[in-house]
Amino acid sequence: MTKIVTGAQMQELDRRTIGEARVPGTVLMERAGSGLVTNLEHVFGSARGKRITILCGKGNNGGDGFVVARLLRRRQAHVRILTMTPVSELSRDATTMYRQFVRAAGKSAVQPYRSASQTLPLLRESDILIDALLGTGLSSDVTGRYGDAIDNINESGRPVVAVDLPSGLHADTGAILGRAVKASLTVTFGLPKLGLYQNHGVDLAGPIRIVDIGIPPAYIDAVTSRTMLMTPAFVRASLPTRRPSSHKGTFGHAGIIAGSVGKTGAAAMAARAALRIGAGLVTVAVPSSVNDVLEAKLLEAMTIPMPETKSRTFARTALDRLTAFIAARTAIAIGPGLSTHPETVELVQALTKQLDRPTVLDADALNALAGRASMLTACKTPPILTPHPGEMARLETDATPQSVNADRINTAARFARERGVFVVLKGARTVVARPDGTAAICPTGNPGMATAGTGDVLTGMIVGLLAQGLSSWEAACVATYLHGCAGDLAAAEKGQAGLIAGDLIEQIPFAVKIAHET
Numbered sequence: 001m002t003k004i005v006t007g008a009q010m011q012e013l014d015r016r017t018i019g020e021a022r023v024p025g026t027v028l029m030e031r032a033g034s035g036l037v038t039n040l041e042h043v044f045g046s047a048r049g050k051r052i053t054i055l056c057g058k059g060n061n062g063g064d065g066f067v068v069a070r071l072l073r074r075r076q077a078h079v080r081i082l083t084m085t086p087v088s089e090l091s092r093d094a095t096t097m098y099r100q101f102v103r104a105a106g107k108s109a110v111q112p113y114r115s116a117s118q119t120l121p122l123l124r125e126s127d128i129l130i131d132a133l134l135g136t137g138l139s140s141d142v143t144g145r146y147g148d149a150i151d152n153i154n155e156s157g158r159p160v161v162a163v164d165l166p167s168g169l170h171a172d173t174g175a176i177l178g179r180a181v182k183a184s185l186t187v188t189f190g191l192p193k194l195g196l197y198q199n200h201g202v203d204l205a206g207p208i209r210i211v212d213i214g215i216p217p218a219y220i221d222a223v224t225s226r227t228m229l230m231t232p233a234f235v236r237a238s239l240p241t242r243r244p245s246s247h248k249g250t251f252g253h254a255g256i257i258a259g260s261v262g263k264t265g266a267a268a269m270a271a272r273a274a275l276r277i278g279a280g281l282v283t284v285a286v287p288s289s290v291n292d293v294l295e296a297k298l299l300e301a302m303t304i305p306m307p308e309t310k311s312r313t314f315a316r317t318a319l320d321r322l323t324a325f326i327a328a329r330t331a332i333a334i335g336p337g338l339s340t341h342p343e344t345v346e347l348v349q350a351l352t353k354q355l356d357r358p359t360v361l362d363a364d365a366l367n368a369l370a371g372r373a374s375m376l377t378a379c380k381t382p383p384i385l386t387p388h389p390g391e392m393a394r395l396e397t398d399a400t401p402q403s404v405n406a407d408r409i410n411t412a413a414r415f416a417r418e419r420g421v422f423v424v425l426k427g428a429r430t431v432v433a434r435p436d437g438t439a440a441i442c443p444t445g446n447p448g449m450a451t452a453g454t455g456d457v458l459t460g461m462i463v464g465l466l467a468q469g470l471s472s473w474e475a476a477c478v479a480t481y482l483h484g485c486a487g488d489l490a491a492a493e494k495g496q497a498g499l500i501a502g503d504l505i506e507q508i509p510f511a512v513k514i515a516h517e518t
Contacts, residue, residue, distance in 0.1 A: 001228035001440060002210070005191045007136030007171030009223055013190060016219050025093040028189075028213050029060065032164075033067025035211025036130075036187040037075070040161050043185050043207070044128060047077040053123055054130040055113070055149055056094075057167075058085040063094030064163045064189075065132025069109075070101045080126075081110045082119065084133065084145055116148045123156035131160055131181045133167035136193060141178030142168045150179050159184040165193055166204045174199030182206075189213050191220065192229050197441045198408055202428045208443065227409055228440040230432075230481045232518045238474040239515060240278065240465075251280030252467030255329030256336070256460070257322060257351075259286040260344070261312035263337030264294045266363070266456040269501055270336045271301040273460030276508035277479065279467045285325050287312050313341040319350050326351070331358040331466035335365030336456040344368070349375060352383075358466040358475070359383040362459040363391075370394035376419045382435060384422040384466075384476050386459055392425055413439045422472045424462070424480055426455060432476045440477050444484025448491045453501030458483045461508065485511035 005013070017023050041047055054069050056062035062083070069079045081101070090098055102110060113119060123129055131153060133146060142150060150168050153160055160183045165171055168180030174195040186196060186205040190213050195201045197208075240251070254274045259267035267284050274282045282301040286294050287308035294303050304325060307318040314322075326332050334351065338344055348368035352361070352375050361369070361383050369375060373395045376383065389401040389408075396404070396415065404411050405427065412425040416433035425431045430442040461483055465475035486507035490499055493507075 001234050002231055003191055003220060003223055003225040004194050004197065004227045004229050004441065005223060005225055006194055009225070010136055010171075010190055010193065013215050013219055013223065017215050021216050021219075023214060025060070026096050029063050029067050029093055029097055031213040032064045032189045032211060033071055035189070035213070036064070036068050036161065036163060037071045039185065039187045039209040039211070040128070041075075044159065047072050047075040049076065049078070050127040051078045051080075051125065052128045052130065053080045053082065053126040055082045055133050055153065056084065057133040057135075057146070058089050058094065059091050059135055059137070060093060061132050061135035061163055061167075063091060063097045065130060066094065066097035066101045068130060068132070068163070070097075070104055073105055079105065079109060080122070082113045082122070082149075083110060084113050084149065086112075113145060113149055116152055119149070119152045120155060123152055123158060126156070126158055129153055129156060129158050129160045130163065131167050131183065132163040133181075135164050136171040138168070138170065138177055142180075143178060147179055150181050153181050162186040162205070164188050165196055165201075169195055169201055169204055171195045174201030176200050176204075180204055185209065187211055190215050194227060197229070197429045197443075199406070226413065226438050228438065230440050230442050230477055232515060235478050235481050235515045236518065238470060238478045239512065240468045240470065242278075248280035251278055252330035252469065253281040253283065253328070254279045254463045254467040255325055255332045256282065256284045256463065257314070257325070257332065257334045258284060258336040258338060259290055259294060260314070260337055260339040260341070261287070261290055263339065264290050264297060265453065266337030267294055268297040269453050269456040269505065270333060270460035270463070271298055272505050273457040273508060274333075274464035274467070275300050276505055277461045277464035277482070277512070279464035282464070283329070285322060287314055309341055309343050311339070311341050313339040313344045314347050316343045316346050316350075319347060322347070322351060323354065326355075326357065329357070329467075331463050333360040333362065333459050333463035335360075335362035336459055338364035338368075340364055340367050352376065353378045355383055356380040358472055360386060360459050360462045360466070362386045362455065366391045366395060373419055376421050379421075382421050382472065384424060384462060384472055386424040386426060386455065386462070388426045388455065409439050409441070413437045422476050424458070424476050426458070430480050430484070432473075432480055434473050442477075442480045442484055444481055445487050446484075446491050446496055448496030448499035449484070449487040449504070451500060454483075454487070454504060457501050457504050482508065482511045482515060485514065
């Protein structure tokens with residue numbers, strides 16, 4: 001996991017690196033610029049021959065822009081810089097980098113920003129724009145020339161690479177300060193900034209790449225941050241090993257309590273996802289009259305019919321049999337496609353009180369606990385809850401989906417801490433929180449996953465990893481990360497608009513394979 005920091009924390013890390021570790025600010029700029037160019041070429045191809053316009057502010061963000069310009073020119077790009085301020089007003093390090101660029105390219109390659117009407121045509125004839133206007137220190141609304149420049153960038157219709165974070169975005173909250181650049185790629189330096197992963201940052205940052213600029217590890221360790229970014233290294237280290245002597249019992253038996261009339265698909269997808277993530281055995285408990293329907297959908301998973309209501313949902317009388325079912329399984333998932341029939345709700349509440357093994361509660365299991373979240377404290381083993389914002393709002397007091405989305409990280413962390421549970425708050429940049437209040441943000445996934453059934457797939461993946469012996473924290477984070485990876489692989493193959501949950505299931509093994517290899 002990588003720490004996610006505030007703008008002030010990153011500025012302090014820069015200060016310590018320069019002042020205590022004696023690394024010149026210009027060296028940090030050089031590393032930042034080099035990293036940006038590497039990532040730019042990785043995404044957009046060779047810079048050779050491309051027309052690239054860089055808009056530079058007066059601070060260190062602008063200094064990074066001058067470094068980028070010099071390095072791109074070496075790669076034989078056609079580089080033009082628009083400066084927002086006279087050279088005399090540049091920061092000291094930015095002035096140094098300006099002089100190095102001019103020494104190589106001549107003063108004619110640097111032009112002052114004049115007006116929106118003069119600038120927009122220049123931007124539109126560029127192949128790529130680089131936003132080096134404003135950095136992490138921004139705290140007030142953008143107005144005047146900087147505001148006009150941001151508008152020009154957004155109106156140009158050209159690909160935009162943001163230096164550290166999109167100009168106009170608050171580094172901590174992800175709020176738009178008056179106006180903000182919409183980037184095609186953000187290359188951020190040192191450590192990821194909190195604002196990139198919440199609120200408007202999710203839409204404005206585009207793909208985010210992190211560049212190591214040489215902050216000493218001891219300084220990073222000293223930073224207090226309870227918000228982390230999931231990384232491939234964490235996923236790889238957490239995945240279970242498969243020894244040559246393994247057999248299906250080695251990888252656990254996942255039990256899934258799910259389904260009702262018309263909703264056997266949710267149960268089937270959860271079961272298939274649990275198998276695809278590596279569970280040795282999967283059995284689904286289902287209302288008796290839909291058992292045959294579910295069996296027809298599943299080849300590798302087993303099913304067990306349970307007592308049902310006249311509405312073909314789980315009956316309250318299924319409690320004893322389900323208690324025995326849970327006792328015979330390594331890990332349990334409850335919820336996909338259950339329905340909110342009153343008897344089923346009573347049953348879920350009764351089961352929740354006696355949970356004594358790793359468990360995932362999703363969908364209608366969460367709806368059964370709406371207004372009764374205090375019941376979660378009775379669980380002998382803290383369960384993993386996987387709400388979307390609407391379900392989270394129903395679990396919280398005086399919350400709405402809008403208020404949940406406005407403060408996703410704190411909402412998840414607070415609920416996890418107060419109720420002693422693990423929370424996977426689904427959505428763009430899914431947040432996983434644990435009982436001590438630590439939260440992790442998932443960087444994978446795409447809008448194509450906003451389709452019915454993807455949550456059931458995630459539930460199956462989590463219970464499949466729990467069955468294999470991962471801790472609740474590891475299972476929640478690893479499943480969430482690989483779920484997003486599978487979605488990204490599916491979108492790369494089929495596009496986002498027509499993506500369906502089944503596409504994700506088929507990509508799970510490839511996501512796991514990639515995680516093992518990276």
